[in-house]
Amino acid sequence: MSVPDQLHHQLVDSLTAAGALRTKAWKAAAEAVPRHQFLSGGFFQRVPDSSPTSWRPVLEGSVGWLSGCYTDESLVTQIAGTIRPEDVRGEILREPTSSSTLPSLVLRMLEDLQAEPGMKVLEIGTGSGYSTALLCTRLDDDSVTSIEYDQDVAERAHRALAMFGVHPTLVTGDGLLGYAGDAPYDRIIATCGVHTVPAEWLEQTRPGGQILATVSGWLGSSELVRLTVHGDGTASGPVLGGSLHFMLARPHVPPTLGLLPDLSVGQEREAVIGGDVLDDRATRFVAQFAVPDAQQLRLNLDGRDERVLIDVERKSWATLHDDKGRWTVRQSGPVALWDAVEEHLGRWRTAGTPGLKEATVRVTPGGQSILW
Structure with a gap:
């Protein structure tokens, strides 16, 4: 058995053992398709401990290319929209734009x-x-x-x-x-x-x-x-x-935030739900349906940590900070972003905060919503 065949066989066996391959029909397909044939141009490998993240090319035939093709990892194949592995010598700091999942x-x-x-x-x-x-x-x-x-x-x-x-x-x-x-x-x-x-x-x-x-x-x-x-x-x-x-x-891809608005203005009130709820992935997923065009960032303003939501298109924003367990929200713009988040998460909590696998997504030509 050749080295590529051996690596291919080992990958399929490991996927089967891990439960990633559950049916005979798809296992047969996986056994028939060698992944390295679709990575002949090479791929980019993350440089360990780099910050910001940098990448180095691993070209076909080089050390680590063939074994890398048969790891259960996503492999970056293009950076910055045009740059391929064979275009780079050394390292590159730009963002990935295409990969082999x-x-x-x-x-x-x-x-x-x-x-x-x-x-x-x-x-x-x-x-x-x-x-x-x-x-x-x-x-x-x-x-x-x-x-x-x-x-x-x-x-x-x-x-x-x-x-x-x-x-x-x-x-x-x-x-x-x-x-x-x-x-x-x-x-x-x-x-x-x-x-x-x-x-x-x-x-x-x-x-x-x-x-x-x-x-x-x-x-x-x-x-x-x-x-x-x-x-x-x-x-x-x-x-x-x-x-x-x-x-x-x-x-x-979300629009660039550009110049931030003046976050010192706006209407302020005590928050019913604190901004730290967005640390939880499932909560963020639910909240996104209430404010689909909002982006999140964290800033240090006047020595305090602020969580900020900004909807660039609607020119709306909300900023939240925690003062010894008491959350305060300040909002401005035509859409009260945190009001929308609180109303949506409030209904979710009233339903018992069901897990995401209990949720249903509904899509119409005009938009999408989540139900539970």
């Missing part, structure tokens, strides 16, 4: 998708092409359409898929618009995070079909949801849990 998560999502042969699937985010190859292996080429936003990433995936011997429909464009050319679909799966589930996905999924996506709010909490599309053009379904984190679809 860790295999256990890819396979978990494919199993959660509940796709069967004969179904048509739209994949949002081709990336390296690894998950696309798995879909084609489990279904068939004609059943799979995959769309990638970045042209360079799409071209590399196209070459890798062709070398592997599969030929799905590959589209370069904005995945948030879906791809009407092959609609309607039985399943849509997104390998990027979305701030809101696009109305186009609802329109392009047949009634009874499903959408699997990671809803990622701007307060920094994200969850995988599986939505069933209804005949009235809406969709609803459970939060599957797992606190997944994907890079946000580029058009869904």
